[in-house]
Amino acid sequence: MLFNSIEFAIFLPIVFLLYWFIFNKSIFFQNFLLLVVSYIFYGWWDWRFLSLIIFSSLVDYFIGIKLSKTGNQRRRKLLLTASLLVNLGFLGFFKYFNFFVDSFVEAFTLFGSSFEPTRLSVILPVGISFYTFQTMSYTIDVYKGKLQPTRDIIAFFAFVSFFPQLVAGPIERAKNLLPQFSEKRRFEYDKAVDGLRQILWGLFKKMIIADNCAVVVDEIFFNYAEYSGSTLLMGALFFSFQIYGDFSGYSDIAIGTARLFGFSLMQNFAFPYFSRDMAEFWRRWHISLSTWFRDYLYIPLGGSRGSMWAKIRNIFIIFIVSGFWHGANWTFIVWGGLNALYFLPLSLLNKNRTNLDIVAKGKYLPTIREAFNMGLTFGLTVLAWVFFRAESVTHAFAYMGGMFSDSLLSYPEIVIKNLILLLGAFTLIEWFGREGQYAFANVSLLRPRPLRWFVYFFVIGLLFYFKANQPQPFVYFQF
Structure with missing residues (x-):
C-alpha cells in the first residue's frame, strides 16, 4: 500500500x-x-x-x-x-x-x-x-x-x-x-496537527518534487547517448532531487503518521544538501542507517582507533557494506567506495567532526566559504548519485563520459521551466526551515490562523495540479 x-x-x-x-x-x-x-x-x-x-x-x-x-x-x-x-x-x-x-x-x-x-x-x-x-x-x-x-x-x-x-x-x-x-x-491535538503537517510536506516532496523529477531522469538515463553533456548533468541534478524528495518524503510521511498514533520516530534526514563536507552529509542523510552501521559495525571494528591502516580499512568496510545494503548491483558497491574516498581525507586529518552545528544558524545567508563548501559537497554527491542511478557500472562510466564531454557547456535539450522553478522554491523553503525537524514546521508560526489554512490548501492544490500522470513507487521499496 x-x-x-x-x-x-x-x-x-x-x-x-x-x-x-x-x-x-x-x-x-x-x-x-x-x-x-x-x-x-x-x-x-x-x-x-x-x-x-x-x-x-x-x-x-x-x-x-x-x-x-x-x-x-x-x-x-x-x-x-x-x-x-x-x-x-x-x-x-x-x-x-x-x-x-x-x-x-x-x-x-x-x-x-x-x-x-x-x-x-x-x-x-x-x-x-x-x-x-x-x-x-x-x-x-x-x-x-x-x-x-x-x-x-x-x-x-x-x-x-x-x-x-x-x-x-x-x-x-x-x-x-x-x-x-x-x-x-x-491523544494530543497539537501533536496530531504537527503530524498531519509533516505528512503534507512529505507528500509534497514525493508527489511534486520526486515524481516529476523521475519522469525526466528516466528519459535522460535511458537515452543518455542521445543527449549533450549539459543535459546529462541536468539529469544527474534532477536525480539528486528525486532521491532526496522520494526518500526523505517517505520518512516525513512515516514520522508524521506515527505521531498521529502517539509515537515518536527518529529524524531520518536533516537537510543533507546543506552540508559543508561529506562527513556532515553522512550525519544528515539516512540517519537511522548511518548510525546503525556506526554502532553495530564501525565501532565494533575499532572505529577511528588503532593504526592508520585500520582506520582506512574500517571506513571502506562501512561504506562498501552500506552500498551493498542498498542493492545487489556493483553500482551500489562503487557508490559506497566512492563515498569512502570522499570521507577518508576528513577522517585521517581529524576533520570529520568539524561541522556539527547547523549551517548559518540564526542567519539568512551563509558565508562565502560556507556557500563554497556546500556547493563542493553537493557536487561530489551528485557525481556519486550517477553510479547509484545507473543500471550498471559500464552505464555509469558511459554516462559520466558523456556528461564531461565538449557539449557540457552547450544549452540542454531538455529544459522544463516549471520544474526548475519548483526545485528553486523547494530549496528556499528547505533553507529557511533548516533549523526545524522538517522544513514545513515553520508554517505553525504563521499568524493569523486563516493564513496557515491558506498555505495548507495551497499546497494541497499543488499536489493535484503538479502530480505526475503515473504515481511512482518509492525508490527505496526496491531495497
Missing part, C-alpha cells in the same frame, strides 16, 4: 478512528489493532511475505527471552548467532542470491571457463532490508545488556511491523520505539 495512494487515504483515517475511539480502552487493544493493520498494510503487496516477517519476529522474540535466562557466554553467543543467521539468511537469499551467482559466473568467464548455473526467480520482499536490521538491533542490544527483553509478544510483533515505518524506515532502535508500545498513549 503506497502512502500516495487512494487506498492509504482511506486506510489511515479508518485506523485512526478505530485506534482512538474504539480500541482506546487499553494499551493491549491498541497494540493488537496496530499489529493487525500493519499486517494488512504489508500484505497489501503480497500476503505470502507475511510469513517471513512473522517468522523473523518469532525467532527474535524467543531468542531475546532466552538471552535473559542464561549467563553462559558460549550459549549467549550461539543464540545471537542464530538470530543473525536467520535474519541475514533471509536477506541474503531474497536479495543477493542471484547477484552472487552472476558474479561467480563472471569470475569463471575471466579464466576462460563458462557454465550455466541455476538462477532463481526470486521476488524481493518489500522492506526486508529495513525490518531485518530493526530486529537484529533488538537481539544485539539484549545480548550486550543494553536492553531488557520484552515478554509482551503483541507489543514486540507490533514494534517489528509498525506500519508507518515498516517498508522504508526510519530503522528504529528497540530501546527507542519498543518502550513506547508499553506506555499509555493519549
Whole structure:
C-alpha cells in the first residue's frame, strides 16, 4: 500500500478512528489493532511475505527471552548467532542470491571457463532490508545488556511491523520505539496537527518534487547517448532531487503518521544538501542507517582507533557494506567506495567532526566559504548519485563520459521551466526551515490562523495540479 495512494487515504483515517475511539480502552487493544493493520498494510503487496516477517519476529522474540535466562557466554553467543543467521539468511537469499551467482559466473568467464548455473526467480520482499536490521538491533542490544527483553509478544510483533515505518524506515532502535508500545498513549491535538503537517510536506516532496523529477531522469538515463553533456548533468541534478524528495518524503510521511498514533520516530534526514563536507552529509542523510552501521559495525571494528591502516580499512568496510545494503548491483558497491574516498581525507586529518552545528544558524545567508563548501559537497554527491542511478557500472562510466564531454557547456535539450522553478522554491523553503525537524514546521508560526489554512490548501492544490500522470513507487521499496 503506497502512502500516495487512494487506498492509504482511506486506510489511515479508518485506523485512526478505530485506534482512538474504539480500541482506546487499553494499551493491549491498541497494540493488537496496530499489529493487525500493519499486517494488512504489508500484505497489501503480497500476503505470502507475511510469513517471513512473522517468522523473523518469532525467532527474535524467543531468542531475546532466552538471552535473559542464561549467563553462559558460549550459549549467549550461539543464540545471537542464530538470530543473525536467520535474519541475514533471509536477506541474503531474497536479495543477493542471484547477484552472487552472476558474479561467480563472471569470475569463471575471466579464466576462460563458462557454465550455466541455476538462477532463481526470486521476488524481493518489500522492506526486508529495513525490518531485518530493526530486529537484529533488538537481539544485539539484549545480548550486550543494553536492553531488557520484552515478554509482551503483541507489543514486540507490533514494534517489528509498525506500519508507518515498516517498508522504508526510519530503522528504529528497540530501546527507542519498543518502550513506547508499553506506555499509555493519549491523544494530543497539537501533536496530531504537527503530524498531519509533516505528512503534507512529505507528500509534497514525493508527489511534486520526486515524481516529476523521475519522469525526466528516466528519459535522460535511458537515452543518455542521445543527449549533450549539459543535459546529462541536468539529469544527474534532477536525480539528486528525486532521491532526496522520494526518500526523505517517505520518512516525513512515516514520522508524521506515527505521531498521529502517539509515537515518536527518529529524524531520518536533516537537510543533507546543506552540508559543508561529506562527513556532515553522512550525519544528515539516512540517519537511522548511518548510525546503525556506526554502532553495530564501525565501532565494533575499532572505529577511528588503532593504526592508520585500520582506520582506512574500517571506513571502506562501512561504506562498501552500506552500498551493498542498498542493492545487489556493483553500482551500489562503487557508490559506497566512492563515498569512502570522499570521507577518508576528513577522517585521517581529524576533520570529520568539524561541522556539527547547523549551517548559518540564526542567519539568512551563509558565508562565502560556507556557500563554497556546500556547493563542493553537493557536487561530489551528485557525481556519486550517477553510479547509484545507473543500471550498471559500464552505464555509469558511459554516462559520466558523456556528461564531461565538449557539449557540457552547450544549452540542454531538455529544459522544463516549471520544474526548475519548483526545485528553486523547494530549496528556499528547505533553507529557511533548516533549523526545524522538517522544513514545513515553520508554517505553525504563521499568524493569523486563516493564513496557515491558506498555505495548507495551497499546497494541497499543488499536489493535484503538479502530480505526475503515473504515481511512482518509492525508490527505496526496491531495497
